[in-house]
Amino acid sequence: MNSNFNPFEENGGISQSNGVSLNLPAIRKTEKQDSYPVKPFIEANTVEVSHHHLSNDCIIPVFAKDNERTISHQEFIEAAVEACYATLPGIQIELPEIRVSHQIKGRVPEAIHKSAKDLLDHEKTIYYERMAFIARIPSITEDINGNPLALTIGGVRSYNLENLYSKKSYEKFKFFIGFQNKVCCNLCVSTDGFVEDLRVGNQNELFTAVSRIISEYSAEEQLRKMKALGNYSLTESQFALLIGRSRLYNFLPKEKKKEIPSLQFTDGQVNLIAKDYYHDGSFSREEMGEINLWKVYNLFTQANKSSYIDTFLDRNLNALEFTCGVQDALANKESEYHWFIS
Structure with a gap:
């Protein structure tokens, strides 16, 4: 994994030309960008945040017994996006949509005696217990019953599934590659494109695991199932x-x-x-x-x-x-x- 890789340039997506081909014979590639209402892919009690906010405004939880840090939310997103670029040739990926919930608040030691209303911004710390993201690949689409679908990757990270009071161990992630219905922004997830218990020890292992899921995914099979409906x-x-x-x-x-x-x-x-x-x-x-x-x-x-x-x-x-x-x-x-x- 390239430590200097930055997929979050504000340019609407970056093209990539080298990689391993994914067998997508049933999918058409298009440069046309259709206009549909933008709706959240998940609602519930979530809010949308930026990659910049996660990287610059949030602390990273650690394992309490050895003070080893966890893989951060933004590192998960970066690994997934880079793995997609490395695995699929000639694609373009939109900037990821990131939604979070269960904000965990804290404060710096210098502000330990202050009341909450007197805390200054630089004295507050936050991170989010749960995070979900998707990143659309608008150049790879298919149509089902008049609904345009775009190939999409995404994942979920929940710190509540980790034992942060113990020593560092394998960390748990959920990752998928599937489709998003552009009409309603509903996600379409299938068995072979989704791993619900992905366990890794570091960001490089995460990159490798995500690359494997993407390369083994059969978009044609998922589309066949959905078209038959x-x-x-x-x-x-x-x-x-x-x-x-x-x-x-x-x-x-x-x-x-x-x-x-x-x-x-x-x-x-x-x-x-x-x-x-x-x-x-x-x-x-x-x-x-x-x-x-x-x-x-x-x-x-x-x-x-x-x-x-x-x-x-x-x-x-x-x-x-x-x-x-x-x-x-x-x-x-x-x-x-x-x-x-x-």
Whole structure:
């Protein structure tokens, strides 16, 4: 990894020409930059921050027993972006969108006796317990059901998953490469492009691990799955049953729940899906009540924006697996997912 690499020039993205080719035969490359409303990729209790803020205004937590520092949020982003440049030839990456939550406040030793209201800016310290970011690759796109998708990388870091009171050990990250729907900014995450428990000891190991995930990712396979969703539809009655069963799922007896595939969405999120079935501007039902599974999938990923950072990517993956499972149930009555629509 190049320690002098800086992907955060304020130039809207940097082109890169050398690297290992990723097999993307189904994706078109385009220089056209379409204009769509900019929406956060995650909402919940997050705020947007800049790379400059993380680098210059935030302290870096350490492991208490040996005072070894953690890999910072900005170092994770830098490693991921550099790995993407190194792995995909001739790409351009937009400046990352970074969202954080759970601000941890502190103060310098000189201000130990001051009241909070009297603290000066230089006497305060902060860092964020949780961080999520995405970086779009606008030159690599595909269209599904009239929705333009851009290849996207991203990740999550949650210090609450680390034992900071111990000695330095392997640190945990979540990383994905997938797509973002430009219409609604929903993320599309698949199994082979997502690692939910990436453990590394330093930034160089992080760079290597991310490079491997990107090089092994099959964009064509994910696109094939998502395109197939548009070929299947639910009637209004089937959708109503899906919503009802989804509400029941969390209250099933443990033994019964083990027999049914996982659904990680909360009651509140299922309510959002039901509301958007009627009112969403892009993914609502047809006039007679039917709705195709591509729209259903996007209703789930839209509702997932209300998740906290540490569960966001896991639920996003679950949205695709669940919708593909419903597709299988429509085609095959023996499917484990048939419970949700029967």
